[in-house]
Amino acid sequence: MPRRALGAAQIRNLLPKRAQMKFDITQQESYSRSELLLRTFFGWLYIMVPHTLVLFFVGIWSSILHFISWWVILFTGRYPASFFEFHVKMLAWTMRLHAVTWNLVDGYPAIGTAGSHPAVTLEVPYPPSLSRAKLLLRAFVGVIYVSIPHGICLYVRMLATSVLNGLSWWYILFYGRIPKSWFQFNVGTLRWTLRLNLYMTNMTDDYPPFSGKPTPAAAETAVV
Amino acid sequence: MSEPIPLPQPHELPQREKDDALAAYLMNFAAWGAGLPIPSLNLVAAWVYFLINRRKSRFVAFHCFQACTSQIPTTVFNIIAVGTVIDYLLILNRDLPRFFWPYLGFAVVANLVYLGSSIYACVLAAKGRFHYFLVFGRWAYARYYGPNAVALEASAGPQNLPPAGF
Numbered sequence: 095m096p097r098r099a100l101g102a103a104q105i106r107n108l109l110p111k112r113a114q115m116k117f118d119i120t121q122q123e124s125y126s127r128s129e130l131l132l133r134t135f136f137g138w139l140y141i142m143v144p145h146t147l148v149l150f151f152v153g154i155w156s157s158i159l160h161f162i163s164w165w166v167i168l169f170t171g172r173y174p175a176s177f178f179e180f181h182v183k184m185l186a187w188t189m190r191l192h193a194v195t196w197n198l199v200d201g202y203p204a205i206g207t208a209g210s211h212p213a214v215t216l217e218v219p220y221p222p223s224l225s226r227a228k229l230l231l232r233a234f235v236g237v238i239y240v241s242i243p244h245g246i247c248l249y250v251r252m253l254a255t256s257v258l259n260g261l262s263w264w265y266i267l268f269y270g271r272i273p274k275s276w277f278q279f280n281v282g283t284l285r286w287t288l289r290l291n292l293y294m295t296n297m298t299d300d301y302p303p304f305s306g307k308p309t310p311a312a313a314e315t316a317v318v
Numbered sequence: 319m320s321e322p323i324p325l326p327q328p329h330e331l332p333q334r335e336k337d338d339a340l341a342a343y344l345m346n347f348a349a350w351g352a353g354l355p356i357p358s359l360n361l362v363a364a365w366v367y368f369l370i371n372r373r374k375s376r377f378v379a380f381h382c383f384q385a386c387t388s389q390i391p392t393t394v395f396n397i398i399a400v401g402t403v404i405d406y407l408l409i410l411n412r413d414l415p416r417f418f419w420p421y422l423g424f425a426v427v428a429n430l431v432y433l434g435s436s437i438y439a440c441v442l443a444a445k446g447r448f449h450y451f452l453v454f455g456r457w458a459y460a461r462y463y464g465p466n467a468v469a470l471e472a473s474a475g476p477q478n479l480p481p482a483g484f
């Protein structure tokens with residue numbers, strides 16, 4: 095019986111699937127107009143000032159841990175599990191802050207890495223091993239093959255997101271809700287930046303797709 | 319406690335603890351990671367890391383404590399060197415004193431020796447082994463494994479009681 099060559103897609107399906115990150119924000123049925131106005135006029139005072147102040151110091155700590163993680167990965171091929179958990183929690187914090195400041199959800203974003211928001215979910219699978227070659231590649235030429243192409247695309251997408259955010263503000267004010275497509279687009283922008291962040295900070299070896307769409311739910315995720 | 323606590327053997331330690339222990343010594347490079355050339359930043363980072371990990375396990379707490387305390391001498395040397403430069407060149411606007419260059423050489427050698435021994439301790443910690451620095455190694459051992467080792471378990475704290483008479 096003659097053997098047929100397998101296509102790239104078939105080969106990909108035969109390979110064991112690697113767990114992917116999952117990020118989503120649950121859209122509310124209706125949004126509070128009073129909260130919207132409160133955030134718009136006083137958000138800088140009661141949301142941005144305390145969060146930015148704490149995030150500044152936590153950010154310094156985070157950059158120290160990223161730097162140390164780089165060396166640990168280089169020598170052991172593993173991301174230190176406790177550092178990984180810290181960074182996932184920190185990313186979850188920045189995501190819920192963005193979700194609130196972009197008017198995607200109501201409520202106050204919890205300060206600190208231990209907090210959570212019922213509408214914002216982030217699951218990042220812990221990689222059992224990481225490629226040292228990719229680590230060095232990212233460090234030396236990551237700007238060329240990751241930052242520049244993604245940066246250009248994200249810049250354009252961010253402009254569209256800013257326009258949609260402005261339109262959403264008026265939409266919420268008049269109708270008390272956001273059109274689903276606008277909401278999904280803005281969540282997609284956050285998802286894209288998140289994937290890029292995970293790749294550039296060596297938390298995954300999967301090159302980020304040029305898309306904000308969620309990953310197919312085929313892979314099982316080991317939640318940290 | 320009156321008896322020394324038996325030391326854990328490398329095969330008994332989970333990988334996570336080994337990773338946490340090796341990272342304690344890498345806090346020596348914290349200033350590079352933060353991009354802030356402040357001589358005391360490494361010590362602050364090591365101290366913060368120790369505070370975070372001091373109740374995790376004796377193995378991790380031992381290495382964090384040793385990495386933190388052993389940094390004190392080199393940090394003091396570095397602060398004196400940087401302080402002298404700032405004092406003479408920026409504040410007094412005078413040339414550096416003659417003793418500065420031999421002192422700087424001594425500080426550089428001390429830093430290099432400490433760096434080498436830290437990397438050695440880091441490699442051993444990654445394998446789940448112990449390495450005892452001069453003075454600080456004994457201090458860390460006495461604190462976490464010695465006859466009067468500190469209790470890592472958090473104390474129960476104040477308890478709520480019903481009103482008197484109930």
